[in-house]
Amino acid sequence: MPKNTFFNLPERKKTRILNAAIDEFSKNSYEKASITRIVNTANIAKGSFYQYFENKLDLFRHIFMISADEKLKYLKPTLDKMESEDFFTTLRNLYVAGIEFVKENYKLSQIADRLIKSNNENLKNKIFGETKPKSNHFLKELLLRGIKRGEIDPSIDVELVSVMLTNLSFTITEYYLKTNEKGIVTDDYSDLMEMVEKMIYTIENGIKIKGEDNNDY
Amino acid sequence: MPKNTFFNLPERKKTRILNAAIDEFSKNSYEKASITRIVNTANIAKGSFYQYFENKLDLFRHIFMISADEKLKYLKPTLDKMESEDFFTTLRNLYVAGIEFVKENYKLSQIADRLIKSNNENLKNKIFGETKPKSNHFLKELLLRGIKRGEIDPSIDVELVSVMLTNLSFTITEYYLKTNEKGIVTDDYSDLMEMVEKMIYTIENGIKIKGEDNNDY
DNA sequence: AAGTCATGTGACTAAAAAGTCATATTTTTT
DNA sequence: AAAAAATATGACTTTTTAGTCACATGACTT
Numbered sequence: 001m002p003k004n005t006f007f008n009l010p011e012r013k014k015t016r017i018l019n020a021a022i023d024e025f026s027k028n029s030y031e032k033a034s035i036t037r038i039v040n041t042a043n044i045a046k047g048s049f050y051q052y053f054e055n056k057l058d059l060f061r062h063i064f065m066i067s068a069d070e071k072l073k074y075l076k077p078t079l080d081k082m083e084s085e086d087f088f089t090t091l092r093n094l095y096v097a098g099i100e101f102v103k104e105n106y107k108l109s110q111i112a113d114r115l116i117k118s119n120n121e122n123l124k125n126k127i128f129g130e131t132k133p134k135s136n137h138f139l140k141e142l143l144l145r146g147i148k149r150g151e152i153d154p155s156i157d158v159e160l161v162s163v164m165l166t167n168l169s170f171t172i173t174e175y176y177l178k179t180n181e182k183g184i185v186t187d188d189y190s191d192l193m194e195m196v197e198k199m200i201y202t203i204e205n206g207i208k209i210k211g212e213d214n215n216d217y
Numbered sequence: 218m219p220k221n222t223f224f225n226l227p228e229r230k231k232t233r234i235l236n237a238a239i240d241e242f243s244k245n246s247y248e249k250a251s252i253t254r255i256v257n258t259a260n261i262a263k264g265s266f267y268q269y270f271e272n273k274l275d276l277f278r279h280i281f282m283i284s285a286d287e288k289l290k291y292l293k294p295t296l297d298k299m300e301s302e303d304f305f306t307t308l309r310n311l312y313v314a315g316i317e318f319v320k321e322n323y324k325l326s327q328i329a330d331r332l333i334k335s336n337n338e339n340l341k342n343k344i345f346g347e348t349k350p351k352s353n354h355f356l357k358e359l360l361l362r363g364i365k366r367g368e369i370d371p372s373i374d375v376e377l378v379s380v381m382l383t384n385l386s387f388t389i390t391e392y393y394l395k396t397n398e399k400g401i402v403t404d405d406y407s408d409l410m411e412m413v414e415k416m417i418y419t420i421e422n423g424i425k426i427k428g429e430d431n432n433d434y
Numbered sequence: 435a436a437g438t439c440a441t442g443t444g445a446c447t448a449a450a451a452a453g454t455c456a457t458a459t460t461t462t463t464t
Numbered sequence: 465a466a467a468a469a470a471t472a473t474g475a476c477t478t479t480t481t482a483g484t485c486a487c488a489t490g491a492c493t494t
Contacts, residue, residue, distance in 0.1 A: 005440080005441070029246075029336065029337075031248065034480085034481070034482090036481070047483095047484080050483070113336075117334045119327075119334070153422070153425065156424050157415045160412060160416065163388060167384055168381065170384075171384045195377060199377065202423070203424060204423045204424065205423040206370075206420060206423035207360075207373050207378060208368070209368060222470080222471070251450080251451070252452065252453085261473090263474065264453095264472065265471080267452095267454080273452070273453090
């Protein structure tokens with residue numbers, strides 16, 4: 001947690017520092033990100049930085065929390081009306097909300113994306129603590145509910161499918177980040193929406209040809 | 218490319234150096250990997266290293282090539298009998314061969330995995346050159362053939378599905394690397410084989426309940 | 435006005451990195 | 465055996481990093 005001196009700072013100065021840090025961490029991995037560059041960009045002294053934050057990790061963790069909180073805001077509406085909607089509608093809405101978060105919070109997404117893909121297990125443990133990022137635990141619950149309701153094939157392996165679905169959500173995010181490299185923001189939702197639709201369709205129905213008898217034996 | 222002085226080295230010395238390097242790059246990202254540590258482990262002088270390799274990148278590229286060549290050896294049998302087998306058999310065999318490569322080349326897999334997940338686009342370009350890692354280009358061809366043969370639903374988006382399938386193969390590798398953290402090698406194939414089977418089944422059939430009429434309208 | 439406490443500062447330290455180079459040793463050629 | 469070419473060496477340079485610390489400045493209290 002940042003020190004009180006940081007929270008007591010005038011709003012403008014706080015955001016100046018955070019923006020400089022978000023910029024640096026979105027361009028560089030945790031290891032390569034430089035405190036020196038951040039303080040230069042934010043126009044504060046190196047010593048001041050250490051009045052505000054314990055160390056580099058303290059700053060990074062704080063920024064990651066901002067990103068997580070922000071993303072939750074996007075997912076909240078879907079989570080709230082989950083009860084009254086079927087599995088595939090909820091899944092579709094989650095994917096779409098995820099895309100919207102990335103669109104409107106490009107740098108924060110990059111930071112989170114980097115951390116998740118990072119092989120620095122030590123760092124990940126320090127950030128996630130013991131509460132591992134079980135977004136797929138949530139998907140598991142969703143799948144189980146879908147099975148109960150008769151929407152989902154009960155013979156699936158819930159654990160495996162939840163991992164697959166989590167991974168596919170990263171696929172979408174990555175796809176978006178790659179096409180919009182360097183922050184070129186197009187307002188062309190249609191491409192991504194089509195992508196989500198096709199992806200959901202594939203998850204629903206599979207890719208094997210139907211109707212005919214493909215005898216497996 | 219390493220210099221001739223490297224290739225002229227006695228076999229034992231060469232492997233000593235390569236093993237030290239593979240070890241270092243499997244434990245650290247390209248940026249964090251240290252030439253100093255490699256030369257210490259390999260018991261050669263810093264100056265000697267630069268007689269063998271142009272620089273750090275030269276060494277890393279060489280090791281990545283070793284990994285790619287090695288993996289191809291595992292995939293080759295499947296690719297050779299591709300013509301005579303149906304889509305899902307080929308896909309299954311590719312996934313299984315991928316797992317076997319990871320099992321038997323733990324460190325090399327980690328290095329390749331790290332590079333693919335890396336956000337250092339500059340590095341990736343230098344390694345992959347213009348020939349981007351189009352393992353999914355190959356999957357596209359495979360899918361198109363499957364459609365022609367009447368095995369695959371022709372209404373799918375070939376491009377998207379190939380990305381999904383490529384991603385799922387990473388999911389498997391990651392899953393294996395995570396469960397076998399720190400190189401603990403179990404001979405328990407069954408878990409992974411079951412995982413591949415279930416994954417293929419899901420890709421084939423989707424997860425929506427079949428038989429009933431879920432009217433979408 | 436004096437004193438106290440919070441905040442601001444940038445030169446500095448220590449550690450680590452990639453890469454260099456003058457010199458020494460070994461191997462090959464004549 | 466002598467000369468030449470190839471290879472080996474590790475101290476050194478330069479750069480960059482996170483973090484520290486003695487001191488300066490500002491604000492609030494008595």
